[in-house]
Every structure is written in structure tokens, then in C-alpha cells.
Amino acid sequence: MEILHSKIFGEEVIATPLLVFHGLFGMLDNWGSFGKDLGEFLPVHLIDLRNHGRSFHSESMSHDDLAQDIANYMAHYGIEKAHILGHSLGGKAVMQFAINYPEKVEKLIVVDISPKAYPPHHQGIIKALQTVDFATVKSRGEVEEVLSQYIPEKSVIQFLTKNLYWTEDKKLNWRFNLKTLSEKYNDFVSNAIKFGVFNGDALFISGENSNYILPQDSFGIKQQFPKAQIVIVKNASHWVQADNPIDFAHNVKEFLNID
Numbered sequence: 001m002e003i004l005h006s007k008i009f010g011e012e013v014i015a016t017p018l019l020v021f022h023g024l025f026g027m028l029d030n031w032g033s034f035g036k037d038l039g040e041f042l043p044v045h046l047i048d049l050r051n052h053g054r055s056f057h058s059e060s061m062s063h064d065d066l067a068q069d070i071a072n073y074m075a076h077y078g079i080e081k082a083h084i085l086g087h088s089l090g091g092k093a094v095m096q097f098a099i100n101y102p103e104k105v106e107k108l109i110v111v112d113i114s115p116k117a118y119p120p121h122h123q124g125i126i127k128a129l130q131t132v133d134f135a136t137v138k139s140r141g142e143v144e145e146v147l148s149q150y151i152p153e154k155s156v157i158q159f160l161t162k163n164l165y166w167t168e169d170k171k172l173n174w175r176f177n178l179k180t181l182s183e184k185y186n187d188f189v190s191n192a193i194k195f196g197v198f199n200g201d202a203l204f205i206s207g208e209n210s211n212y213i214l215p216q217d218s219f220g221i222k223q224q225f226p227k228a229q230i231v232i233v234k235n236a237s238h239w240v241q242a243d244n245p246i247d248f249a250h251n252v253k254e255f256l257n258i259d
Contacts, residue, residue: 009039
């Protein structure tokens with residue numbers, strides 16, 4: 001059984017731990033400041049999803065796979081119950097986990113995603129990533145140059161290039177498993193999570209300038225998460241925790257009663 005890679009803050013604190021899962025093409029490092037901040041109040045596990053960061057690669061990538069990975073991780077670390085937070089794709093993973101394993105979830109936090117199916121919307125990014133030829137590029141700057149021909153937003157390019165690393169044979173490559181993520185894209189983006197109900201406390205955090213959680217989505221959220229609170233963070237797009245880290249962390253701390 002393969003266990004997800006993680007970085008743990010606040011291990012010495014006696015409290016229910018918080019497990020944090022990033023979004024598509026992300027990695028646990030994106031959440032470092034948040035982990036350090038909340039690690040003063042409770043143990044915080046920043047975790048790489050399968051096919052991302054330093055976690056294992058697999059040809060399978062369904063919501064149930066991601067939920068099972070969380071269950072395996074908790075069993076490995078002897079965690080019976082945890083607060084679970086997920087952003088975007090990580091949000092889909094934690095929603096499915098809460099429905100599959102409700103007894104393992106103390107409180108659920110879902111960041112800027114709803115349980116519904118989304119139309120494919122990363123084709124441009126996937127095309128750009130596939131265009132990078134690691135046999136010829138010699139530096140991060142050259143990779144950025146290739147990506148900029150397809151992706152206009154500099155912030156998105158910077159986010160993606162955080163995933164670059166030097167292989168043992170001195171070539172650049174992506175840490176994420178681009179092959180599986182592009183082939184199985186519909187399994188985890190264009191599918192809703194399986195129907196079921198999680199009756200525990202749930203917080204859905206939406207970015208004011210994001211269109212991932214629309215007003216009409218609240219009905220579908222409440223169907224599966226009847227106790228859900230939905231809060232909107234001002235001056236934030238899809239990457240809520242990066243755009244407005246202070247208000248984001250405040251909402252999380254208030255929900256977990258640690259503020």
C-alpha cells in the first residue's frame with residue numbers, strides 16, 4: 001500500500017489534526033505559510049495528492065481513489081478522526097472522503113469547489129504543459145517561455161513551474177504525472193462526486209471573484225452536506241488562500257474554534 005507524501009507542522013500539539021489537500025497541478029508547498037500558521041494550534045498535515053508533488057504516480061485517478069488514499073494515510077499515521085480541508089481537486093477528494101468515511105471526519109472544509117461535475121476547462125494548460133520538450137529545454141526560463149505562448153497569466157505560469165525539478169540525469173521534468181492527469185481528466189473534473197450525504201459540520205469557502213461556486217450551487221451543496229455553511233472571501237479568485245490569506249485563515253480558525 002502506497003502512502004501519500006506529506007509535511008507535518010505542530011506535531012507536538014495535542015489536538016485533532018487538520019489534513020490539507022491542494023488542487024490540480026498543485027503541491028503541498030503551496031500551503032506552507034498556512035500550515036506554519038495553523039500548526040501553532042493543532043497538528044497540520046500538508047499532503048501531496050497521488051500523481052502530484054512527491055506522492056506516488058498511478059494510472060488511476062478517480063474520486064474514490066483519492067478518498068481511499070486519505071483513508072490509507074490516516075491508518076498509516078494512526079489518525080482515527082481529523083479535520084479535512086481540500087482546495088479545488090483536493091476539495092472533490094475530501095468531499096468524497098467525507099461521504100465514504102463520515103466517521104473519520106470531525107469537520108470538513110471545502111475551498112472553492114462544489115460537488116457538481118464541471119465542464120473541461122484546463123485544456124489550454126494541459127496543451128501548454130505537453131508542449132514543453134524536456135529533451136531540449138535547459139532552464140526554468142526556457143520552460144516559462146514555452147508556457148507563455150499558451151498561457152497569458154504570469155501567476156499561472158509561476159504556479160505551474162513550481163513543479164519543475166532536476167532529474168538524476170540532469171534534465172528538467174514535472175513532478176506531477178502529466179500523462180495520467182491529462183488522460184484521466186474527465187474522471188476527476190467532469191464527474192460529480194458520488195451521491196451520498198455527510199451530516200457533519202462543513203464549511204465551503206468561495207472566492208469573491210471566482211465562478212467555481214455559483215449562488216445556484218448552494219442547493220446541490222446542501223443536498224449532500226446539509227450542515228454546510230458557505231462563506232465568500234473578499235478580493236480573492238480561485239486561489240483563495242493565496243489571494244487573501246488573512247481572511248481565509250480567519251474563516252478556517254473560526255470554524256475550527258481556534259481563533
